[in-house]
Structure formats: C-alpha cells, structure tokens
Amino acid sequence: MEKYIVKNGKKLRYGYTTGSCATAASKAAALMLLKERNIEEIQISTPKGWDLTLKPLAIEKGINWVSCGIKKDGGDDPDATNGLIIYSRVKWRRDNLIHIDGGIGIGRVTKRGLPVEVGKAAINPVPLQMIEREVREVIGQHRGVDIEIFAPEAVEIAKKTFNPRLGIQGGISILGTSGIVEPMSEEAWKESLALEIAMAKEEGLEKLIFVPGNYGRDLVRNNYGFDERHMIKTSNFIGFMLDKALEKGMKKILLVGHIGKLIKVAGGIFHTHSRIADGRREILAAYLGLLGTSPKDIEKILESNTTEEAVAFIYEMKKQEIFPLLAEKITQKARERMAEEVEVGTIIFSMDHGILAISSTGKKLLEEFKE
Known part of the structure; x- marks a missing residue:
C-alpha cells in the first residue's frame, strides 16, 4: 500500500489485515472457480472505505475447488504475521449457503470472552462478514461454497502472539475491524x-x-x-x-x-x-x-x-x-x-x-x- 500517516514526526505506511488477506484469497479463489481460469489480481472493499487490489499467489486447482494465497503486508506496523501468506480453499456446495471455517494455522477458540464462540475457528466477525460479502458478489445468490482459510506457517508464528494466553490454540486469529492496519496503532x-x-x-x-x-x-x-x-x-x-x-x-x-x-x-x-x-x-x-x-x-x-x-x-x-x-x-x-x-x-x-x-x-x- 502507498498510503501513509505521520506519527511523532515519522512517515509510516499503512498495511492491510489478515482479515483482508483471507477475504481477497477467498474472492480470488471463488472467481477462478467460477470462471475456470486464473486471474492476475483481485479487488476487495474494506470497512475503512479503501479498496485494495492484491495479487493471488500459489494457485492450485482440483475437482470442484480452487485455492490461492495473499501475502500479508502490515506496512510499518511491527507484526508477527507480516509477510505471512493467508490461503483460502473454495469448493462448490450443493446448496446456496456459504460456510467458512479455519484449517491448519488458524487457531481454535477454547475460552469464553472472545467475539468468537468456543470451538470455532478464530476468524473474527468483521472478516467473516467481509469474506461472505465479497464471495457472494462473485458467485451470486443461487450458488454455495465451502471456504477454508489456512496458513501452515502460522502454527509457529502464533506462539509469538497473545493467542495462547487468550485460549486460541493451534494458530493465529484472522483479525481486523477496518481491513486496514494503521501503523503503531x-x-x-x-x-x-x-x-x-x-x-x-x-x-x-x-x-x-x-x-x-x-x-x-x-x-x-x-x-x-x-x-x-x-x-x-x-x-x-x-x-x-x-x-x-x-x-x-x-x-x-x-x-x-x-x-x-x-x-x-x-x-x-x-x-x-x-x-x-x-x-x-x-x-x-x-x-x-x-x-x-x-x-x-x-x-x-x-x-x-x-x-x-x-x-x-x-x-x-x-x-x-x-x-x-x-x-x-x-x-x-x-x-x-x-x-x-x-x-x-x-x-x-x-x-x-x-x-x-x-x-x-x-x-x-x-x-x-x-x-
């Protein structure tokens, strides 16, 4: 991103959240699944009102599914997940529902008090809404998909975050209320x-x-x-x-x-x-x-x-x-x-x-x- 903020006399670059990465990866995979061809970039809207244009990586395809990743860019904010690739695998369903879950590297909630229910993948409400909205825009109202967010490298990265103390086990959280990382927030x-x-x-x-x-x-x-x-x-x-x-x-x-x-x-x-x-x-x-x-x-x-x-x-x-x-x-x-x-x-x-x-x-x- 080439957007900046000045704090304490320093010019700092904005980034985008793991939630935006998961959203962009899901939308890109859904579009490739629908069109049956690769794409070079994908655009999403964020709750902050800024549009992001991101490049899908590591595209893979199978019978009725497509997966790809988006590289997290935290800008000038120090973050353990900076540079991590967040993947999404999108697979057709037989109904018109969108089901979102977490795979390897996405933590599971084991304690109450978080905005996600115990037992569910640690994907916060705003990213869930973003993913569903952007994917629905691609597939329309009459199709349904299963979406799996995963990040294999995050299993180790999560140990450097607050997650273990918060009772989020096995990986990172998919976060973000604005979709944008404000540096040093x-x-x-x-x-x-x-x-x-x-x-x-x-x-x-x-x-x-x-x-x-x-x-x-x-x-x-x-x-x-x-x-x-x-x-x-x-x-x-x-x-x-x-x-x-x-x-x-x-x-x-x-x-x-x-x-x-x-x-x-x-x-x-x-x-x-x-x-x-x-x-x-x-x-x-x-x-x-x-x-x-x-x-x-x-x-x-x-x-x-x-x-x-x-x-x-x-x-x-x-x-x-x-x-x-x-x-x-x-x-x-x-x-x-x-x-x-x-x-x-x-x-x-x-x-x-x-x-x-x-x-x-x-x-x-x-x-x-x-x-």
Whole structure:
C-alpha cells in the first residue's frame, strides 16, 4: 500500500489485515472457480472505505475447488504475521449457503470472552462478514461454497502472539475491524489487552493483578507464586485498563509495578509512555518537599538521570518514608479513576532495592491472592 500517516514526526505506511488477506484469497479463489481460469489480481472493499487490489499467489486447482494465497503486508506496523501468506480453499456446495471455517494455522477458540464462540475457528466477525460479502458478489445468490482459510506457517508464528494466553490454540486469529492496519496503532493494542479482562470475567474472576510489564510480572511470579490467571499486563495503558476492569465489574485490583511507571499514577498520569507525559522526578521532588527535604537534595532528584538513580539518592538521604506515601497516593488515584467502586492496592519496587512499599490495601489483597 502507498498510503501513509505521520506519527511523532515519522512517515509510516499503512498495511492491510489478515482479515483482508483471507477475504481477497477467498474472492480470488471463488472467481477462478467460477470462471475456470486464473486471474492476475483481485479487488476487495474494506470497512475503512479503501479498496485494495492484491495479487493471488500459489494457485492450485482440483475437482470442484480452487485455492490461492495473499501475502500479508502490515506496512510499518511491527507484526508477527507480516509477510505471512493467508490461503483460502473454495469448493462448490450443493446448496446456496456459504460456510467458512479455519484449517491448519488458524487457531481454535477454547475460552469464553472472545467475539468468537468456543470451538470455532478464530476468524473474527468483521472478516467473516467481509469474506461472505465479497464471495457472494462473485458467485451470486443461487450458488454455495465451502471456504477454508489456512496458513501452515502460522502454527509457529502464533506462539509469538497473545493467542495462547487468550485460549486460541493451534494458530493465529484472522483479525481486523477496518481491513486496514494503521501503523503503531494504540487502539488495536489496547483492545487486545482488554480482551484478557473480558476473559477473566467469563472465568468468574473478580480480582486481578495489573502489571505494566515483564518486571512486575516477574516480581509477582518470583515472590508470590499466585495463580497466573489473575495477572494481566497493562503496558502503558493503566487508565484504560482500570476503566475496562470497572466496566467488567471487577471488585479488586492489585497494581504491581516499577516505581518509574507507577509514580506517574501518583501524579494523575494514567498513560505512562514518556512521550505522553513524564513528571517522575517532579512527583518525587514534591513528596520529598512535603517530608521537609532540603532544596539542595531536591535538586539532586530533579537532576537525576533515571528513577533508579533517584531512588538511590533517596536512600542516601534516609527518606525512605516517601515510598509508602507514594504507594498510598497511587492507590488513591486509581480508586478515584474507578469511581471509588473497586478496592485497589499497590506494590512499588525498584530493580536495585526490590520492593519499596506496599499500600495498606495492597497488604490485604496480597493475603487474599495467597488464598
């Protein structure tokens, strides 16, 4: 695709989804089945309103069936499926129905909470609609076909995605709500994270452990050994994930994270990527000032290169009482975000000093998770 968007001063190229690939492969195979001849390209319409013209690959034919593939192009979006060929095999039926299923490399749903029923191929509703619409356009109303979407190379690729954790076994998902991949799209990332909350709700869970990243996850694993079904990554989207937890009726949330991430929440910053907002040193400085720290020592904090360096300075100053204050403030801000309807606890740590503080409700929640 030669369409671009500018983000953070960089020109980034759009791509197209696995759903668009499956749609184009199905339409191309259906057209070749109907016309009994090969074609050089196929055009589909996407929900975004953009038309795509794509080239069918690896065309094969048999008695009453045709298969071909479309190569996934994710543009400048980092994606494990970029370059993967998504295939479709289209075979005539005796009625006028269109039946769509997944073959090798397309995952099967094993847990509730996803937009696809348990036991079915992980082909999301919008791609299913796209495939049926475009194929129906080719074959008309009075013919029917069986469509099998497959991607043999995806069996291994799926292991690098969220799918195993989401209960999608054996392959990738066929995704896309617009048919188009917007490079570096936060919305797609956030929605994939939010799916884990939906699935936890379906499993009957009402308390969760939110960790921004791998450090928090590893700390929970190494120190507490809790049931990992409760543990969900938030990445930088702490506010969004708190909102989703409230929406899904969660009762208790334990936040566990590095002080460099969670201290931002103490300042009311709920999207913790540094390009959105920072304020780590300034928040530390404000609370140290509250504790009567000298201007000279506060200046050292404001000039520190990293939060870890600032923590080391705080230990030198013997002002460790700041950490429980911060843990309580993070808890308070999170509870406010959730309209005081959810019980919240907080654990903050540093790489060099381990656990720095646990809020009062955090200690209570720790005991509950142990149970």
